[in-house]
Amino acid sequence: MTNRPESQEVIRETVRGKRARDRRSETLVLHWYELATREEVTMSCSAPFFRMESVDGNAVVFRMLPCGAELVVRSPGSRGRHQVFILIRKIEQVMHVLLLSSFLFEKSLLTMDFHILSCRYETEDMEMMEQIVPHQDVQAELDDDENVADIKKLLGVGICTIKGIMMTTKKRLCDVKGLSEAKVDKIKEAACKLSNNGFITALEVTERRKLCYRISTGSRELDKLLGGGIESQAITEVFGEFRTGKTQLSHTLCVMCQIPNETSNFKGGKVIYIDTENTFRPDRLRQINERFKMDQDAMLDNILYARAYTSDHQMELLDFAAAKFHEELGVFKLLIVDSIMALFRVDYSGRGELAERQQKLAQMLSRLQKIAEEYNVAVFITNQMTADPGAGMTFQADPKKPIGGHILAHASTTRIMLKKGRGETRIAKIYDSPNLPENETTFAIAAIGVTDEKD
Incomplete structure (x- = not known):
């Protein structure tokens, strides 16, 4: 694990307008909390591609899609890429995940605590939700509403984040109407890959307590x-x-x-x-x-x-x-x-x-x-x-x-x-x-x- 430099020194913003398939006035606004400096950072773009990069090669890329945004995280210390699809479907609504900075400054994706404070994407007046289950092929999943329906059910009982899934027992998830045991196992497995719920040092606990x-x-x-x-x-x-x-x-x-x-x-x-x-x-x-x-x-x-x-x-x-x-x-x-x-x-x-x-x-x-x-x-x-x-x-x-x-x-x-x-x-x-x-x-x-x- 590398030391975390000051966020102002390592983050570069590159807005790429290539392959623009849709020239509408779309804006993606990202707002996250930098754990190392305890500062809030806001960045925005109006192009189909949005990239943030650290000096050690870690990168986060957002790709704008007609019905949402695709998040791809690449790290030299990890195998390939880690991909999460996020549906953002309502004007002025906010999608929350925590501590984006951990993705930028950690070597191993398995030890990262991922959370964006807010992400807003303005497009057609449709419903917004956070996609919890990661997709291997985003384009192939766009026509399948099964996962979207499952997430609606979780949101309906107040389970809105990956950490919330990890805090909820399998028994209670199975009690949610419409969620089978197989679906619950799939959701639990996906959430486990995206979170770090193992042991941490007392020093790390001290840093978290500062919040x-x-x-x-x-x-x-x-x-x-x-x-x-x-x-x-x-x-x-x-x-x-x-x-x-x-x-x-x-x-x-x-x-x-x-x-x-x-x-x-x-x-x-x-x-x-x-x-x-x-x-x-x-x-x-x-x-x-x-x-x-x-x-x-x-x-x-x-x-x-x-x-x-x-x-x-x-x-x-x-x-x-x-x-x-x-x-x-x-x-x-x-x-x-x-x-x-x-x-x-x-x-x-x-x-x-x-x-x-x-x-x-x-x-x-x-x-x-x-x-x-x-x-x-x-x-x-x-x-x-x-x-x-x-x-x-x-x-x-x-x-x-x-x-x-x-x-x-x-x-x-x-x-x-x-x-x-x-x-x-x-x-x-x-x-x-x-x-x-x-x-x-x-x-x-x-x-x-x-x-x-x-x-």
């Missing part, structure tokens, strides 16, 4: 307790009794997510809010926004809201959220579920349904974990508390515990317990975290949302 960001809670003391705010690529759970500030914190985060965090590399973004208890109030958001003086309508327009009515509906909304994260990669930064367990308590009552409830809950939490990691977003969930019948036998100081059992406890990255203080003061305590010490702090809930306690 994480933190969203401020609105309180400096609470941010300090959380190491800077709500972390991306993680599930942050807050639980407590009624009136401890769970929903108020959720509303404050909707506004804070749109404001850059000075202490991290967070530049702000949109929010998806799933409401299970009908407690979402836009007027409260306007009230909190008075603190920051953003345009009120623009602030509300950056929040995508959905009301969930059943636990099954809640799972369907997560699939929609995953598709939205993929469609607008890098735009949405926060997913809020308030609250995670409310509908499960209604749909599954009694000990006889407890096992089924926990199984469904585990599937939902697994989906949230994959969304957080796959799209580098922060997931914030609220949870309720219940009486612990066995607390008196063990002399516990607090006879209440968060609901959801061990499944929810293990799925949440960071767990925060909220308790009432004096007046509008609330107490936040780190209940469990892989990297934060057990500690607590106080904050206040005011008309401007979550803020620091006044002296």
Whole structure:
């Protein structure tokens, strides 16, 4: 593996107009994230051929076709070429794959992590989709809609990327209507060739962790307790009794997510809010926004809201959220579920349904974990508390515990317990975290949302 030079020094853009079969005003816009320099790069062309090349001979060539674009990757250290066909069929739509730079600077295609941030191709008003299964002969496959139909089915259940396929079990893929076991094996095999899901060094993990960001809670003391705010690529759970500030914190985060965090590399973004208890109030958001003086309508327009009515509906909304994260990669930064367990308590009552409830809950939490990691977003969930019948036998100081059992406890990255203080003061305590010490702090809930306690 060669060292990765600065992208500005090694990438040359060559737009070739030869063999132009179609002289319409077509434009291909590429936008990718350079891992080595952590910079975003955008390039475009209006010719049938588009080529990017590095000094060591690695090259990526795009060929414009009447109904899409063909991507061919060549590397001196690999056998021949690696070919992926991409259908881009809708004006102003975006196709997402990650880290194109890895193709340019790695010697072996087997170790490359491929992802374009966005690719837009303007042509007839048709549907856009990302072709996941690679083709050996692109021209021969153009008249066959079988693979296109399979990809539609995957997109319909929120599986939009190669990494998403690798994160999904074969059993769940086979449960997708219209996908046979043979098709699933083919898709899995193709995705495996295009991804690197083996071992990496701790140093590489450190580099990947640099992409994480933190969203401020609105309180400096609470941010300090959380190491800077709500972390991306993680599930942050807050639980407590009624009136401890769970929903108020959720509303404050909707506004804070749109404001850059000075202490991290967070530049702000949109929010998806799933409401299970009908407690979402836009007027409260306007009230909190008075603190920051953003345009009120623009602030509300950056929040995508959905009301969930059943636990099954809640799972369907997560699939929609995953598709939205993929469609607008890098735009949405926060997913809020308030609250995670409310509908499960209604749909599954009694000990006889407890096992089924926990199984469904585990599937939902697994989906949230994959969304957080796959799209580098922060997931914030609220949870309720219940009486612990066995607390008196063990002399516990607090006879209440968060609901959801061990499944929810293990799925949440960071767990925060909220308790009432004096007046509008609330107490936040780190209940469990892989990297934060057990500690607590106080904050206040005011008309401007979550803020620091006044002296």
